[in-house]
Amino acid sequence: MVACSPSINTTTKTDLKNPKPNWLAAKPDQSFYYIGIGKSTKNGTNNHIQEAKKSALEDLVSEIKVNISSSSVLSQIDANQEFKEKYEQIIQTTAADEIEEFEQVDSWQDDRNFWVYYRLSKQRYKEIKDEQKRNAVSISLDFFSKAKQAERSGELVLALGFYYQGFRAIQKYLGEPIRIDFEGKEILLTSEVIASMQLLLDKMDISVSPTEITLNRRVALGERAITVKAIEKASKKAIADLPLRAEFEKGYGNVFPTYKTDAQGLSKVLLTKIGSRDLEQTVAIKVNPLSFAGQGATKIDSLIAQKMVVPRATLLLKVQRPLVYVTSIEKSLGVNKSSQQVTNRLRNYLTSAGFEFTNDKQKAELALSIEANSEKGAISGSIYITYVTAVIRVSDAKDNKEIYATTLDRIKGFSLDYERSSQEAYNKSLEILDKEKLPELLNSILQ
Numbered sequence: 281m282v283a284c285s286p287s288i289n290t291t292t293k294t295d296l297k298n299p300k301p302n303w304l305a306a307k308p309d310q311s312f313y314y315i316g317i318g319k320s321t322k323n324g325t326n327n328h329i330q331e332a333k334k335s336a337l338e339d340l341v342s343e344i345k346v347n348i349s350s351s352s353v354l355s356q357i358d359a360n361q362e363f364k365e366k367y368e369q370i371i372q373t374t375a376a377d378e379i380e381e382f383e384q385v386d387s388w389q390d391d392r393n394f395w396v397y398y399r400l401s402k403q404r405y406k407e408i409k410d411e412q413k414r415n416a417v418s419i420s421l422d423f424f425s426k427a428k429q430a431e432r433s434g435e436l437v438l439a440l441g442f443y444y445q446g447f448r449a450i451q452k453y454l455g456e457p458i459r460i461d462f463e464g465k466e467i468l469l470t471s472e473v474i475a476s477m478q479l480l481l482d483k484m485d486i487s488v489s490p491t492e493i494t495l496n497r498r499v500a501l502g503e504r505a506i507t508v509k510a511i512e513k514a515s516k517k518a519i520a521d522l523p524l525r526a527e528f529e530k531g532y533g534n535v536f537p538t539y540k541t542d543a544q545g546l547s548k549v550l551l552t553k554i555g556s557r558d559l560e561q562t563v564a565i566k567v568n569p570l571s572f573a574g575q576g577a578t579k580i581d582s583l584i585a586q587k588m589v590v591p592r593a594t595l596l597l598k599v600q601r602p603l604v605y606v607t608s609i610e611k612s613l614g615v616n617k618s619s620q621q622v623t624n625r626l627r628n629y630l631t632s633a634g635f636e637f638t639n640d641k642q643k644a645e646l647a648l649s650i651e652a653n654s655e656k657g658a659i660s661g662s663i664y665i666t667y668v669t670a671v672i673r674v675s676d677a678k679d680n681k682e683i684y685a686t687t688l689d690r691i692k693g694f695s696l697d698y699e700r701s702s703q704e705a706y707n708k709s710l711e712i713l714d715k716e717k718l719p720e721l722l723n724s725i726l727q
Contacts, residue, residue, distance in 0.1 A: 301386060301388050304388065304395060315397075315398070315399055316339035316382075316397075317396070317397050318332040318334065318335030318336025318337070318339055318398070319332055319393060322392055329394060332387075333396055336397065337398060340400055341379060366583060370579045371455075379400065384396060385398065413453060413456075416453065417450060419446075420469060421469065423442045423443070423449065424443070427442035434512075434515075436484065437519060440477065440480050441572050447474065451580045458470055478588060478589065481589065481591060482589075484591045485512075485591055486508060486565060487511075488506065488509075488549070488594070489509070491594075492598065493598070495554065495600065496600045497557070497634060505548070507546055508539070508541070508565050510524070518541075519545045520542060520543045522540065522541045523539070523567065523569075524538070524541065524567060525565070526539065528556075528562070528563055529594070530561050530562045531556035531561025532561075533551065533556065534552045535549065535563055536551075536552075549565060554726075557599075557633060558599065559601075562594050563595040563597065564593070566590045566592040567590040567592070601635055601636045602634075602645050602725075605646070606626075606648045606649075606650070607647070607650075612699070613654055613655070620650075621709075622652050622706070622709065622713065625710055629718045633722055645677055646674055646677055647674070647675045647676070652669070653670075655667050664697050664698045665692065666698055666701035666702045668688065668693065668709045669687070669688060671686075672685065672687075673685045684720075684721050686717050686720070686721070
């Protein structure tokens with residue numbers, strides 16, 4: 281009976297009315313088009329049509345390969361291929377935003393999914409890209425010519441700006457050897473622009489005065505005179521309007537990041553705070569080529585800036601540890617404690633933050649005062665309640681001016697007797713110190 285039963289047709293009415301197109305079974309192989317097929321799931325909360333279109337466009341773009349010529353500037357400046365790989369990733373991920381004149385060929389959906397089919401004419405794509413490249417080369421060559429004129433006139437900053445604008449015009453074509461005629465000779469434009477920028481930077485010199493300063497971690501630094509000077513190496517002529525950037529290379533703290541030299545080639549560096557406990561720290565002041573890109577700096581701009589060898593100067597900071605003098609009274613139920621828990625926690629915290637302690641108040645910069653005591657509370661059945669109150673003050677050891685003060689007010693502990701209840705209250709006090717008071721204290725000291 282089983283053998284003689286009629287076969288079951290699994291094709292549904294939906295399949296008959298809405299058959300799957302061939303392009304879903306296998307991606308079309310079309311020599312004249314780039315193909316992109318995207319899919320999204322209908323879940324009731326998403327815009328499935330837009331998601332499918334985005335997916336199709338990304339699929340289409342993935343077919344357009346970035347070819348890096350062996351004679352391009354990328355091959356010349358990137359021996360280990362790391363720059364090349366990053367550049368290819370950037371070009372590939374931004375290509376979707378620049379694709380033009382693609383068309384939707386078809387779409388199909390069932391109850392759960394939606395598909396869309398895009399294509400882009402390879403010939404038309406090539407025509408568009410060729411036109412964009414011609415325009416980019418024309419713009420770049422114009423800026424390159426202006427840069428050469430400015431450089432010959434001794435206007436180094438203006439020339440560097442023109443070179444950078446010339447580079448930005450052709451940054452999408454770094455993988456191609458763009459050969460053009462310039463002043464009677466053939467040049468590779470991308471290579472020539474980048475090489476000219478580097479040669480111009482090599483003509484500059486940056487120095488800082490003083491080259492080394494000794495300072496205390498918590499002393500205000502606003503009055504320190506730290507001056508940077510930029511000159512042309514050959515003529516010793518000051519370079520005005522040169523963008524600079526300052527940053528910690530070792531250690532950390534607050535240093536204003538961006539500057540521009542004045543008419544005398546000078547700029548003052550604003551260093552306001554030392555945050556690291558390292559005894560030796562350095563701040564580097566460099567020419568900042570990315571400033572020529574303004575707010576619209578691209579990832580490729582950043583990659584090239586990393587490859588540039590820029591003039592720089594280094595400021596060495598020799599950091600002294602602040603000395604602290606401590607007085608403390610810690611009691612439990614009115615009796616001096618054998619172990620000063622609050623005081624020890626403060627000492628350990630400040631030591632790890634780069635402070636040192638002294639028994640000579642005359643040598644100290646900070647005076648730390650701790651007073652703590654526990655008192656008996658009520659008895660509830662077999663439970664004894666105790667409260668700890670602690671007052672912590674930090675002042676300038678020279679003029680006794682208060683810098684920070686806080687109170688741990690009646691921190692509650694409970695146990696089977698008053699002694700253990702007092703210890704429990706002290707333990708809870710230490711938890712509050714760690715979470716709230718110690719970071720607050722350190723911030724106040726270092727302001």
